[in-house]
């Protein structure tokens with residue numbers, strides 16, 4: 239098949255200089271995107287789906303621009319990744335400079351300073367005023383796998399507890415940890431053994447306070463597993479894919495206390511919630527907890543693939559030399575990007591920006607909720623906010639409405655993502671580089687799509 243004539247349409251550079259506007263010059267997908275997506279269908283495995291029917295050519299600020307020149311408002315950040323903004327100038331410059339210097343040595347063969355600097359930065363910015371160490375990997379799932387390896391080695395125990403609605407990745411061990419069958423697990427088993435599931439605190443649906451919900455968990459751990467067999471408890475402080483579920487106050491601290499009293503490693507999976515997303519550097523801070531280990535990825539490096547496990551030095555050091563690592567883990571270009579992104583997180587006011595965005599999102603969505611009882615719950619922190627759609631009488635999840643609203647938004651040039659065990663949640667994760675006007679315009683479209691949906 240002939241390559242597209244890319245000279246025909248000027249491809250803009252990305253980053254914050256892109257015109258910050260919603261602009262539809264074709265229906266979606268336009269002809270050029272349609273042609274590229276047809277090639278996707280021919281060349282790419284069917285299991286790799288996509289949400290927005292466009293071929294991206296540039297992104298930045300609060301927009302994604304496609305091959306036909308459509309400019310879409312981005313309320314998803316490529317799943318909470320481009321928190322500092324797509325093609326952020328500091329990240330792009332750091333990547334270009336490092337790519338011209340060296341692209342790889344393998345940190346386990348001949349180490350380099352930027353990996354160590356990322357580890358030092360992570361040890362400093364993560365919650366907990368105790369000695370910490372870090373190890374770097376390529377993806378969130380790989381970080382989670384390694385956190386479990388480390389916890390098992392440290393405790394000499396095998397069992398691991400994850401939660402209802404939890405999401406931890408798509409590799410074999412992380413599929414076992416993930417709760418939802420379709421689409422993440424169905425047909426892909428058998429899954430890793432010694433993984434147990436505990437009930438999450440889900441205030442909108444369980445009506446329990448934090449203490450009650452934690453007591454329910456702890457009873458189950460003691461009776462069904464036994465603390466002596468339990469290496470680790472892993473939980474997202476605010477669940478991501480599972481529906482942006484914010485546990486009741488007191489739930490997480492009670493579980494942390496129980497873990498500490500029983501020698502169980504408490505792992506906070508902050509792959510989605512980390513790095514300013516929730517209006518705090520880490521969501522653990524919201525709940526006043528200091529996890530033993532924290533897994534990070536997504537927002538860490540402005541879009542480059544990087545992940546980490548950070549935690550108590552004595553736990554992190556449990557593994558023998560050579561027991562942790564990987565060919566690409568802590569790749570120098572990804573580390574350069576992470577150092578640039580962490581500089582932005584610490585110095586450019588993005589945590590405050592996440593809170594401002596959160597105020598706008600909560601305001602607009604609670605207004606929609608007042609006018610429409612199908613919006614059952616609005617929840618989240620900072621720039622990680624969701625609306626859960628229900629049957630107003632029974633609170634039964636309304637996945638059809640959710641899908642219809644999301645589809646209508648995307649057709650109007652607003653990228654929104656759904657989530658939730660029941661597929662009835664729309665989550666808002668805009669890049670923190672989005673402006674108020676664009677964010678409000680995106681939410682106008684959401685409100686109109688909701689009003690128009692049957």
Ligand SMILES: *Cc1c(COP(=O)(O)O)cnc(C)c1O
Pocket residue numbers: 376377378379380382405406407408474478479507508509510511535536
């Ligand atoms: C996305 C995600 C993962 C998996 O990260 P990948 O980089 O896709 O492997 C793990 N945990 C949480 C909480 C996530 O949101």
